Amino acid sequence: MKTKFFYLSVALMATIGFAACSSDDDNETAQINPVSLDIPTYADQAVHYTLPTPLSAKADEGPALSAIDFSESGRLLFELRDNQTGKLSYIMEKATANNGTYSIVDGKKARGTVKVVRNASARTRANEQIEVDVEVTIDGQSHSYDTGEEPLAVTSNKASSTDEATNHLCRSWNVLGAILDLKSKSKDIKAYEEFDSRNGVFYLEDVLKEAKDQDVAFSEDEEKEFQRQVTGITFTKSQLLIISYANHEDDVAEWAWANAEKTSITIKLKGEDMGNKFIQDGSRLNIAYNGNRCNVKISTKLNDNNNDDWEVDLTLKLQE
Numbered sequence: 001m002k003t004k005f006f007y008l009s010v011a012l013m014a015t016i017g018f019a020a021c022s023s024d025d026d027n028e029t030a031q032i033n034p035v036s037l038d039i040p041t042y043a044d045q046a047v048h049y050t051l052p053t054p055l056s057a058k059a060d061e062g063p064a065l066s067a068i069d070f071s072e073s074g075r076l077l078f079e080l081r082d083n084q085t086g087k088l089s090y091i092m093e094k095a096t097a098n099n100g101t102y103s104i105v106d107g108k109k110a111r112g113t114v115k116v117v118r119n120a121s122a123r124t125r126a127n128e129q130i131e132v133d134v135e136v137t138i139d140g141q142s143h144s145y146d147t148g149e150e151p152l153a154v155t156s157n158k159a160s161s162t163d164e165a166t167n168h169l170c171r172s173w174n175v176l177g178a179i180l181d182l183k184s185k186s187k188d189i190k191a192y193e194e195f196d197s198r199n200g201v202f203y204l205e206d207v208l209k210e211a212k213d214q215d216v217a218f219s220e221d222e223e224k225e226f227q228r229q230v231t232g233i234t235f236t237k238s239q240l241l242i243i244s245y246a247n248h249e250d251d252v253a254e255w256a257w258a259n260a261e262k263t264s265i266t267i268k269l270k271g272e273d274m275g276n277k278f279i280q281d282g283s284r285l286n287i288a289y290n291g292n293r294c295n296v297k298i299s300t301k302l303n304d305n306n307n308d309d310w311e312v313d314l315t316l317k318l319q320e
Helices: 004-013 164-169 204-213 220-225
Strands: 047-055 064-070 075-081 088-094 096-098 101-104 110-118 128-138 141-146 155-157 172-184 189-196 229-235 240-245 251-257 264-269 283-286 288-290 293-303 309-319
Touching: 047 128, 064 128, 075 110, 075 128, 088 110, 088 128, 088 240, 172 204, 172 293, 189 204, 283 293
Parallel strands: none
Antiparallel strands: 047 064, 047 155, 064 075, 075 088, 096 101, 101 110, 110 128, 128 141, 172 189, 172 229, 172 309, 229 240, 240 251, 251 264, 264 283, 288 293, 293 309
């Protein structure tokens, strides 16, 4: 069925919300529940900094550091730009903050510090500078970045919105599992299956196995794509969405509210080679919550390699 079913799966990793699912009810409706989510620890420090001039890697020809995002949940996202092709790549790590200095100690792909320096006369983030001393690993090769003695001036982008819906959305989420509702009109098949994450990791291969058990046909390349292992999802108020994997580079997209009620979002991928090709730029995804949990359900119609028509609902279950 070409790449469509995989990209539907990955699309779930790039969104968040709640929608009720039932194997016995074709007229499913979202349940409205009170939201019980505390404001994340670093919410007041969350900001996206763009470096006016990308910082070159020291002593090698690695990609340049072009931006750093400080998330509401204390994570740093490094944006790296290839000097030759302009291709973007991203690395996210959890950091600890102390008096404006963010330290990454046990990162899998990055280590070091980023320090925010505010001019004594500054009144806004526009006057801030940063000192960078980090090392990142890409494809097994380390690249280091250091601003030296002179702090680097940065351009900031911090969302001014403090509405309740944005506050609920913007944080890092763990993946509890997923729900698959798969129907084939031509075969009169309806499969409803629920999956759990394993040790905090959600395996897309679980979704693949269930779909194949229901005779959905995949190519060899499509099956390889289902080997991704999702470790978490982060939304920031600077309107970035980050999907983190245990065995793959992070996928990053921009997000925006799609309606005045703020019950759905649209997404725009930051790179052409990133995972959500089934959900094209501008696709709309519905959002709701249930206590301190949230899910999203995406519905679509597909035609697979056997020319069978399928109706697919895939829901990802998330918790902070």
